[in-house]
Amino acid sequence: MEAALQPIADKVHAGERLSFNDGLTLLKSRDIWAIGQLADTVRRRLHGNTAYYNVNRHLNYSNVCALSCKFCSFYRKQQPDGTRDEGAYEFSVEHIAKSAAEAAAGGATEMHIVGGLHPYLPFAYYTDMLRAIRAAAPRLHIKAFTAVEIVHLARISKRARDIAGVLSDLKEAGLGSLPGGGAEVFDDRVHDEAFKGKIRSDMWLLVHHEAHKLGLMSNATILYGHIESPEDRVNHFIMLRDAQDTAIRENHPGRFQTVIPLPFIPDDSELEHLPGPTGLDDLKMLAVSRLMLDNFPHIKAFWIMQTLELSQLSLQFGVDDIDGTVVWYDITKVGGSDTHQEVTVSTLRRAVREAGFEPVERDTLYRRVVRTGADWHSADQLQTVNS
Ligand code: V47
Numbered sequence: 238m239e240a241a242l243q244p245i246a247d248k249v250h251a252g253e254r255l256s257f258n259d260g261l262t263l264l265k266s267r268d269i270w271a272i273g274q275l276a277d278t279v280r281r282r283l284h285g286n287t288a289y290y291n292v293n294r295h296l297n298y299s300n301v302c303a304l305s306c307k308f309c310s311f312y313r314k315q316q317p318d319g320t321r322d323e324g325a326y327e328f329s330v331e332h333i334a335k336s337a338a339e340a341a342a343g344g345a346t347e348m349h350i351v352g353g354l355h356p357y358l359p360f361a362y363y364t365d366m367l368r369a370i371r372a373a374a375p376r377l378h379i380k381a382f383t384a385v386e387i388v389h390l391a392r393i394s395k396r397a398r399d400i401a402g403v404l405s406d407l408k409e410a411g412l413g414s415l416p417g418g419g420a421e422v423f424d425d426r427v428h429d430e431a432f433k434g435k436i437r438s439d440m441w442l443l444v445h446h447e448a449h450k451l452g453l454m455s456n457a458t459i460l461y462g463h464i465e466s467p468e469d470r471v472n473h474f475i476m477l478r479d480a481q482d483t484a485i486r487e488n489h490p491g492r493f494q495t496v497i498p499l500p501f502i503p504d505d506s507e508l509e510h511l512p513g514p515t516g517l518d519d520l521k522m523l524a525v526s527r528l529m530l531d532n533f534p535h536i537k538a539f540w541i542m543q544t545l546e547l548s549q550l551s552l553q554f555g556v557d558d559i560d561g562t563v564v565w566y567d568i569t570k571v572g573g574s575d576t577h578q579e580v581t582v583s584t585l586r587r588a589v590r591e592a593g594f595e596p597v598e599r600d601t602l603y604r605r606v607v608r609t610g611a612d613w614h615s616a617d618q619l620q621t622v623n624s
Pocket of ligand 1: 308309310383415416417418419420421456457458460497499500501502503504506539542560569
């Protein structure tokens with residue numbers, strides 16, 4: 238082991254919290270095996286030999302967006318006179334309800350729904366969407382709308398300062414939890430250069446704080462490998478860790494469940510000239526997430542972006558969750574332009590088993606899913622940290 242990592246290893250073995258400087262030392266180290274082993278120690282302490290996946294569907298209801306983030310290749314523009322970029326779309330509520338019914342019939346337990354900040358859809362579109370899914374597929378958990386969309390919905394419902402009010406309307410209509418998107422990197426310089434116009438870290442964290450107070454679980458992401466520095470990454474981890482400390486200290490009924498480190502994919506974006514992260518950087522980020530975020534129960538590798546091959550390997554680098562079957566995903570595409578991106582349950586399970594872990598199907602709240610024929614139910618909650 239590199240000498241600089243020894244004091245960090247001592248802390249990890251003693252169950253002590255790592256500092257900002259520890260995080261930076263880990264990110265700057267080239268001793269990937271030592272970092273992986275430390276992350277694996279923590280991962281096994283929390284989850285033993287278990288690796289989670291879920292049977293889910295992603296749905297991106299519209300790519301029309303008021304923002305123009307440089308890292309994003311998904312957004313299309315629509316002008317006030319109705320003219321729009323080629324490929325701009327929005328799904329009707331009927332189409333979304335039909336997709337939900339099909340997802341439930343196909344065994345999905347969760348639908349993950351996000352989209353652009355559509356400048357012309359009314360607030361009722363979002364509550365109607367949730368109610369229609371509820372009616373069409375009552376057991377499907379709806380994980381929807383990033384913090385960025387929630388702030389947009391607060392604006393269009395003319396309650397810009399009432400995030401809690403908007404969240405409770407959405408919850409009442411059927412919202413089950415918040416996904417982790419839109420966090421990018423919590424730093425003003427990076428914000429102004431790469432995703433100006435988007436909410437800043439304070440608003441992103443406020444939305445999750447209000448969601449937790451209302452009893453909604455949520456996730457968090459970090460988008461890395463573009464113009465951020467190692468210091469920015471560590472700072473992001475510490476801000477998330479502090480936010481989770483608050484939820485625990487104040488005994489909120491909701492918490493952060495999972496962090497999903499997302500590798501920047503340059504293709505077709507305004508930052509296409511950047512190389513994007515390498516496989517080693519991916520593994521290191523996943524492992525360092527596990528080590529820094531000691532109060533987050535789960536670390537997820539999103540195979541759509543990390544690839545299934547690297548996600549499989551990452552199970553030995555601190556990851557305990559490899560997302561799900563996905564099926565359709567429009568925001569990023571690796572190796573081709575088709576948005577049909579699906580793995581079967583047997584492929585996921587085989588990948589997990591080959592890596593030496595026991596695959597466990599979970600629902601959105603990390604309860605074990607027990608299947609009998611086409612039917613399923615959730616067993617008791619499997620794992621909580623500091624609950
Ligand atoms: O917020 C956009 C990112 C996110 C690119 O909560 C890009 O379980 C890489 O948040 N390269 C959406 N990333 C995805 C997301 C997510 C995914 C899986 C699971 C969960 C969860 C959440 O995708 C956006 C943005 O940060 N993104 N463009 C890109 N070129």
